[in-house]
Structures are given as C-alpha cells and as structure tokens.
Amino acid sequence: MGHEFIGGEKLKCCYQCGKCTSGCEVNRIDPSFQPHRLLHLFGMGALDELINGDAIWKCTTCFTCSERCPQGIAVTDILWSLRAMAYKSCRASELLSAQKSALFKTGRLYPATVLDHKKREKAGLPPLSEDSSLISRIFDAAKADG
Amino acid sequence: MMKYALYLGCATPVKALKYEISARNVAKRLGIELVDLPEFSCCGFPVKSMDLFAALLMAARNLALAEERGLNIIGLCTGCISVLAEAKVQLEDEKLRDRVNEKLKMLGLPQYRQGVSVKHFARFLHEDYGLDVLRREIGAPLESLKFGIHYGCHYAKPSHAHDCFDDPSNPASLDQLIQSAGAKTIEYPEKNQCCGLTIRGTAENVSMKLAAEKLEALSIRGADAMVVACPSCCIAYENNQQLAGRKMGKEFNLPVLYFTQVIGSALGLKEEDLGFEFNRIEFHPTAR
C-alpha cells in the first residue's frame, strides 16, 4: 500500500488515551464519530468496516487530534489514507465524487462560470486559466512505475 | 519592493472576490508586489482523499513553479497554505523528494529544490512585514469596533508545517493584526472551533451546528463582525449563515469580513477597493 500510509507509521503506538476523541468537535455533536475507535479498528486490521462505513467521511480535518496526540500519531493523515483506500475501492462519498469530476474537468475544485469570469473582469481581476487534462496527467504520473 | 507569488487556489478567485480584491489592494498600498502565476493549479487538498501521493505531487508542482521564478509564496486560503507547507515538510525526506522530482520531470515540470517559503498573507504581515511598520501606516484606526476572530483550523495547524509560528491551541497573531488596526478583539472559548465546511456534504447537521455555535458565541458577546482568513470559513459563516440559523432555530445577523478588508479600512482604503459591496451582510466600518 506504500505511500498511502504517509504519517501513519506510529499508528501502532496508540495506547487509547482518548484525547483525540475528547477534543474532537465532531464527536461532541455526533457521538458516533470516535477517532480513537477508528485508530483501534485500523490497528486491528478491520479495514473493511472502516472503508465501508460513514465515519471516515465525517472528519473535518481540523488537525486538533494530530496536534495533541501524546504519541505523535498523525490521526488526520490516517483518516486521509482510509479515505483514499475507500476511494480506490469505489466507496467514495458523494461529495468527493462531485469534487473529483469538477477537478478532472477543469483542474479547479470550484469551476468558474461565465458569470464568474464576467464578475472578475468587471472587478479588474486577472482572468482565470483552466486546464482540463492537468489532474489526470498528474494522477497518471503518480501511478506510473519508476 | 517586496515581490511574492500570489497563490489564489480554487475557492478565492470564484467564491471570495472581496478577499482577492481587498488583499491585492492592501498589498499594493503596503508596497508588496504580488505576482500571478497562471500555471498554479489546485493545491491538492481534495485529492488527499483520493491519492495521497498524487496530492503531494500537485503541491510539489506548485512549489516548484514558484521556486523556478525565484519567488516565495503568499497565499490567502489557509487550507491551500497548510497543504503546501505540509508538502514542504514531507519533501524534506530525500527519498520522497527524489521520487516526486522524477514524476515532475515526467510531466515536463521544473524540479523542486527546497528553495521556497510558503506563508499565509496574515502570517506574512505579522512576521515579515511587521506589526510596528503596519501600525505606522494605519491612517484610520477602527477604534470603536469589536471583532470576533475566527482563525480556521489550517491557519496554524499542523503546527510543524507552519514552523509553529502561532500557538495551535490558542492562536494570537490575527488578533494582534486586527488590534494593530486599532480595533478590539473578543476572547471567547469557542475561538478554536472548526467552521465545519469540509463536512457539509457528508455530515450536514454537524457542519451547521459547528457554524451556528460560533456565530451564536460571537453574537452574544456583541461582536460587530466576525473576521476570517480563509474563503471556506467565510462560506460556512456568511453564505450559510441564514441556513445554519434556521437549522438550529436561531436568527443571526453577523457580518463576516476578511482580515484584509479590516486592515484595508484602517489603512484608509475606499470601501469599493476592499470589495465591501460583495458582503452579504452589509457592513461599513467607517459608518460606526
């Protein structure tokens, strides 16, 4: 799985102190989202459960847990790895699918409409460039061997 | 004259014209030249959820492009800056850098040689331009105003990517920046809370509640406006303000400004040069 684990090397050091969940804004509102539990499941190898569940899509990536983890575990990066695994097994959230199509079409997360271009011109801002093949070229390069 | 590459990202030039306009004019007024690089692409943030390596490659591409021009990067979106800065730290690893450079070569792009710095515009003003110098430029201090600052998660986090320039649990640099414009800032316990925009599509209730809580905290404390430093946060608090209020059974009327608009006003720039007409909740700093 290689680079998908960027930042996740210390995962096994987690001693379940729960500080990540204690400080998690999302958990406060939606108790079903528990970062410490995700780490535990990941450590136990329960990948299927994680990838098929909704939990990994609920993280705001606010980095509070990563910042305060006493074991220096990059929890947010691990969440990203899990999402990438889900994406690769075609389990991406609808939001991500929408983002993906925008990115691959225009190279931008928020494509500019005709109106947007006009507004910018009126405000005296420089025109925006779009590159429809850039993202797929980058993905191809990332996948290519070597 | 100080010269920097302006990294706009995806959201700012489309969703946050007032930010872009005010930032450009503040920079101009302070004698900072911002150069546009049309080749800049998305920072890679959304791609992290698809392929971490491709995301790193996108970030490295942007870094390498600025480096080729010999320009350091100033950005407006905290998310973009955080992603680029984190990539910079990751690419300190020689093996990873070699691998990334190989791919950049494949794409016909310049190599990344670790010779570029990445800073948010606010951090730049605080750290490089300097608060003392800024204070001397302030012509119309906003003494009667009281702002609630929202930093945004990626402004100072992950702290190692941002050279720990501000305390990740209790940041202060934006407060100081706004204070140097003469205004007061509010201390409130929810200061560090996330805007929730990134999960609006996957956990809408949580997202709305997060936004509403902060809007409420600042409304109660009598903030004249909320000040933000990131287009995404602004969407969460400004564009979604009525929606968040309705969902939670509250009514909000809290103007949301970019810090560049506030600084610009204090510098004496005109409202039209700071994109005030784009504010959804009307606000006129000089009228108060």
Next chain:
Amino acid sequence: MSDINIGVFFCTCEGEIEKAIALDSLAQEASGRPGVVAVRKDSCLCSEHGLGAIREDVNKFGLDRVLVAACSPSLKTKEFADLGINKYLVERMNFREQCSQSHPDNSEDATKKARALLGMSLEKIRHSKALEPVMVPAVRTALVVGGGVAGINAALDLAGAGAEVFLIEKKPFLGGRVSELHRYYPRLCPPSCGLELMFSKLESDPRIHVLTSSEVEGLSGSPGNFSISIKTSSSDPTKPSEKVQVRTIIAGAVILATGWEPFDPTALTEYGYGRLEHVITNLDFEKSAREQKQFLEQQKKTAFIQCVGSRDERHLPYCSDVCCMVSIKQALLLKQANPDNEITIFYNDIRAPGEYEAMYRQARTRGIQFIKGIPSELRQDAQGKISVSVFDLVAGERTEVAVDQVVLATGMKASGGTAELKNTFGLATNKYNFIESHLQCHPLDSQREGIFSAGCCRAPMDVSRSIESAGAATAKALRYLQGEIAVTPDFPVVDILKCDRCKRCVEECPFKAYSFDDKGFPQVDILKCRACGICMGGCPLGAISLGELSIEQLSGMLDVLDTSYLGEDEPVILGFLCKNDAYRAADDAGAKGISCPSNLISIMVPCSGAVNGMIISEAIAKGVDGILLAGCPDNQCHCIQGSVLAKTRLADVSNKLKEMYLEPERVRFASISRDDPEKFAATVKEYVEELKQLGKNPLRIQ
C-alpha cells in the same frame, strides 16, 4: 620450556565425562608432553578427596601449573581456586559441558576435540602468570552531591557506616523538592517531620560536613582518591559574592543525588497553564496546601488530569512514576479536609504498585470519581468555572464536568544540576537525560567507577524509593571507603615496547579508564577499569593483554591448534564466546543434552569486544575455516559497546578477506542470549553446514 612443571588432572565426573572421552589415552598422551610431570585421573576432582589429591601432587611434584580437565570453568570456581598454587596458574578445560555432554553420540569426535583442547590448554598455561590482588590505599571520605532527601539519607547512611561525609548543596538550604511538599504518601505525614529528624541527625554527627550554596567545579583522580574542587558562595545574603571559597576534597567515592525538576506544562497550550486561572500543577497544589489552610478546606470541585507531558513522545516520553499516586494523595487530602469536595481524576492507566493499591482503593471508596479518558482542552467561562469535556472510554460517551480548579499532574524531568555534573564528571546519561550505566544489572552505578547515583537523578521515583536507592548507593560506595581497595588483577597491562601511542584504547574504553602518562603512553586506572578487555580487542598492535587472558596466550593456542583434528574434510570453527552470555549458553547446550557439532572449539572471553582483529586474522591464516564471535545483543552488553565494537572489527576482517579473494563468510558474529542454548547449537550447526559448502580454507593446506 621444560623448566615448568605441569600437572594434568582428569575428572571422569563419575563416568559422565569418560563415557564419551577416552580419558586414559589422553592421559597417556599428556604424560608424554614436555613439562608434564604429573597426570592423574579421578572420579570426582571437586570432592574433598579429589582436591586433596591435587594439592598433594602440587607439593610432591613441585607443580608450577595445574591443568584441570573437568566441568565448565564457570562452575566450581571456588574449589579449583584453592589448590595450594596461585589460582591464575590453574587452567580449566571444559571437558564436560562442551565435550562429553555436547557430543555424546559420537565419542570419537568428542575425544578428538578433547585432544585438541588439551594441546591448546597446555600451550596457554605455559604463558600464564601468577597474579595477586592489588591493594590500593583509599580515603575514608565520601562526597554526596545534592541535599535533597536522597542525598541526606546517603550522607547519614555513609556516616553510619563510619565514613567521613561531605554533603554539598547548590541552594542555601537543604531539603530539596521534598521541602516543597505538603504531605507525602502513603502515610500522608508532613515531610517537615521526617526532614527535621534528618537535619538534627546531620547536625549531631561530627563526621558529616554540610556545605550549602556550593557547587562541584571539577573532578580528577581515581576511585578511592578522587580530588574534587568545590566552590562555596557566601551564604550570608547581605554580602553576596563577597566570599567565594574554593576548596578541594579528597573522596573515595561520590554519590550523586541531583534530583529532578518539574515539567513545565505551558508547552501543552491546550490546558492553558499560565493563561487560565485556577489551572495549577500538582506542585502548585502542594505549595498552596502548605501555605493556606483554607486551600484544602474550602469547598470546591476539582479535576485532576493525569499524564500531562508524561508518556508523551513530544515532551517526556517516559512514565513519571509518581503522578498517579500524587493525584490520589492530593484527592484524598481534599476529601479529608472537606468531605463535600467533589473530585474527578482523568486518567490513562492508574499505576499504583504494591502497597499503593490500597490507597487507590481508598480513593475509590471515598467517592473520588475516576474517568478513563484524557481531556483535550480546557475552557473557562466568564464566572471562572472551567469546563472539562472528555470522552469517557469506559462509558463510551462524552462527559462534561464544570469545576473550580484543575490540577495538572505534571511529571519529573532530569534536573539541570544533573546535566552540569554530567559534563564535569564525564558521565553517561540515558536518552531521557537521567544518569545510567546498565539499568537492569547495575542500576546505581554510573559509567564511571566509584561514582553512584541515588534518587531522581537516576529515574523518576517517589520519596520512599529515593531513600531506598540512597541506601543501596551507600552500600555500593562503601567498597571504596574501606581505607584500602582490593583490585582483582585481571585488568589490562600495556606493553610499552609494542605500543605506538595511537590512542585507540583511550578512545574506545567504555569506562574512560585510560589516561596518558608523561611520555604519551596509555595507562589504565585499575580502579576505573572493569576488565572488559575492549582495549585488548582494539589495540592494532596487540600491545594490550588482560591478566587472565593475554594476546600471547591466544596466539600460542592458535600455533598449536591442529586444524585437521576432525580429519581433512571437516571444517574447524574457532569460537570466541562472551563469558556473560554466549559461553554459558554453550555450557547449557551441553548440560541439556542439545547436541552440537564438535567442529567448534570455544575460547571464553570477557566480552566479545575483547577479541583482537589480529587474532582473528591469524586464526584464518593458520587454517581455521570459520570464526564465530558470540556476544550479547547490542543493548544488553554490560560493557556498553562491546558487541557493537566486535561487529565493526569483524567487518574489517571480513572486508580484508574479500580483498584477499577469500570468503567473507569465514567470520561471523552471533548474538546469543544467556538463556538461548538452542540458538547457540543451531548457529553452530548452520555455520558448519555453510562452511562445508564453502569448502576448506585455502590457507589450511599450507
């Protein structure tokens, strides 16, 4: 050579040895060897009868050397040391564990190996020298650095054992961190009571000299006679720096008790220490409890957060040992003072070993709430209430508590004083900056002989364990305070005629026992030396020899080794086995009946780092097919870096072999634990097979 009279004594070990080895034929051969004037076989040499027979022969034949073929030299050492002849002139041959017991199935090979051993041992013993313990005069004075509870107790214990003691303290007063406490556990008594008792004992003991406002400036000399310069500033606050007195103390031993410093939790900004009101540390708690009576009594809600900074790889990666019990103690004090006080302790794991469990239990029965889960952040409302929000891992849900004060259970870090002394004394510290030599086997020793550590400069520990370690360090130090120190004569001797003054021995000695004499030659301080032989292994000129095992002896043994003792086609391996681990594991293999190829002849060395590269080269040059260097796993070596150095030296030989178009596999290092005879046997078997594949050492033919 025949001016030496050698006696060779074979033990059948009640048939255990003789069942595999043809002792009679070996005895016959031995009697024909030059210098051998007495040969005897006995069924039990270590019995009174057997030992008596040896003593009788020593007298009768005027023996100069005694060669004993019996069990492993690591056994029955006392018995065979007392034969009426200097014990260094007695050589043991391991006929039982490493011959008859390890090759029981093939007695022919066992006999062949025994024969080879006999030849080598006869050669080795020719070069043996009679050695006597060296007596070094030592003063009866000790120095204790640090006037905290550990230092005070060490001073009292030392004086109690009859030593003169200088107790020095950097601050103007004694008492250390304990004097900052309100109560200590588990008896919850005030430390002032204990301290005052100690102070009065200090004062009344004429052998104890207390120097406050004093610091160590430098240390020279050796154990038994350290010379330490001490700077004392004026203790009169009205005349600062008026009088700075520097004096020199001669001390036989030094006990360090430089204590600890509290971890500063401002680094964990999420808890807002220094920013939020009523967020205090456990040491602040003690201060307030000591100074204000109402602090404990006034009714309030208190939360304790455990592991603040400790067990945190960004701050203190270790457990600070005391914080769990400190919080439990403080919670109990609050409850005692006012039963209406509401207390919550947020914890990871409560660590309450031994008797302390009872206190933990008491805390629970008193209604102190324990929540498993660490809060991530503290928020304060306008009224000053602090809200603690935590995910309760046991309940599986979030709990929110609003409290009046939060106590951060901060841990201990190594003190600045320890860091200063580390430089002044040239000591080694562990990765957390505490003083350490070998945590498990020599916890109180530093890496310098004669210098010991007590209390929290060694590791975080509570008051009772500090006092305990002070007593233990005292016992250790007493060896150097007897007026005279007997040094076992197995320390190294440098042959100045061979030495080229390259200084490698000085650099590589893990205990910094070497210095230079006025001509630039290395000289070993026998009191600092631990006789590991790393210098002997490192000397590029083979100029250093240990008392027990010299380069000359090793080289002589190689000269007489018959590399075809098992026949032309069997490979021969020379094993250098560390006496702590590998050699004993090899013995165990025999004792447990794990069969082991007879292709290996082992030589016991004090540390794998004691084996010189020239000896290995020479063995290869003389036709040995393979060299096995077996030592401890890296982090277990008593000589700190012995096995690491052994590996580098082996790598040098291996590189050389490659250059010579010889197989680099002919030298090998193996980490063998004391308790792993199976691995030892397997390693030898595997190596024999590999060497068979490689074929004969080309140098063996010549």
Next chain:
Amino acid sequence: MPVYVVKDKCDGCKGKEEPLCEQICIGDLMTLNSDTGKAYCRSLRDCWDCMSCTKICPKGAIEQRIPYQLGYHGAKLIPMLGTDSITWTCVDIEGKVERFSFRTRNKH
C-alpha cells in the same frame, strides 16, 4: 604508484593525531587531514611502496597500487597481519591468486 586511502574505512585511528600509518611511515609521508579526520599521503611521488602503512592499518583502509615495474593494472598485493605472522595475497594481472604466510619477527 603509491598508496591510496579508502576514506570510508579509515577512522583516523580515533586518536585525532598521529595515526598508526603516520607513525610507521619511514618517509614521514602519511598524515591526518584534521578537517576530515582521515589519513592521506602528502607527497605521493615520494612514496617508496614499502607497504608498512598498508600492513599496519587496523581498518584495512590503505591500499597499495602496485608500480608497473612489478605488475600492471589489476595486479594486487594484500597483506593480512596476525600477532606473529603475516599472510600475503598476490593477485597477478590475469587474476591468479597466490597466498603466502610467514612468521614475523615481532613474536612476543
């Protein structure tokens, strides 16, 4: 064709001054580069190829390039020192290997 110090192997004899090769060199040619802590030959053309330094080096870090009068490129002469013996490995330009062991005089 004089000596060549393999930098990765040389450890400057750890003493930081006067390594063994410097002490043994009859021409006083070998010395330590104080910046790198590695030995080097300060005048290559003065080297007589006596190989004293090659023999003594405990790290096997000094190689001898055999002068062409004795053997062309590819020929090698490698000493290995024991406490009372020395073993020479001679490789000629065709790769033929021969080894010789001798007793040395510095017996204890």
